[in-house]
Amino acid sequence: QGYLVESGGGLVQAGGSLRLSCAASGRTFRTYTMGWFRQAPGKEREFVAAISGRGGNRYYAGSVKGRFAISRDNSDDTVYLEMNSLKPEDTAVYYCAADTTRHTTIITTLRDYDYWGQGTQVTVSS
Numbered sequence: 001q002g003y004l005v006e007s008g009g010g011l012v013q014a015g016g017s018l019r020l021s022c023a024a025s026g027r028t029f030r031t032y033t034m035g036w037f038r039q040a041p042g043k044e045r046e047f048v049a050a051i052s053g054r055g056g057n058r059y060y061a062g063s064v065k066g067r068f069a070i071s072r073d074n075s076d077d078t079v080y081l082e083m084n085s086l087k088p089e090d091t092a093v094y095y096c097a098a099d100t101t102r103h104t105t106i107i108t109t110l111r112d113y114d115y116w117g118q119g120t121q122v123t124v125s126s
Helices: none
Strands: 004-009 011-013 018-025 035-039 046-051 059-060 068-073 079-083 090-098 122-126
Touching: 004 090, 018 035, 018 068, 018 090, 035 068, 035 079, 035 122, 046 068, 059 068
Parallel strands: 011 122
Antiparallel strands: 004 018, 018 079, 035 046, 035 090, 046 059, 068 079, 090 122
């Protein structure tokens, strides 16, 4: 079946950094487009960043562009989200997701991603 496991969340002060990891288990996702999404309390889940199967294409939401960086290590079947200059409004549960219908293109809509992790909490204090 396969699933994704996020880690690396936590509490950080505004201006700080965190690195999230998303590891595959049970099957490989190394050739597929992978994304990060987040959901703040009382808000809908939103797109944050995505990376194509070999890492050649990356796309970011406007709110995180220039502060966050998505990367992947296909030898370990792991995707990362480096988050810098964190703001209180970045506080949310962060989810990793896989789009197993795409290898080179990136889609930002939730329904196009068919595998999801359980999420990891990121809290940024002011």
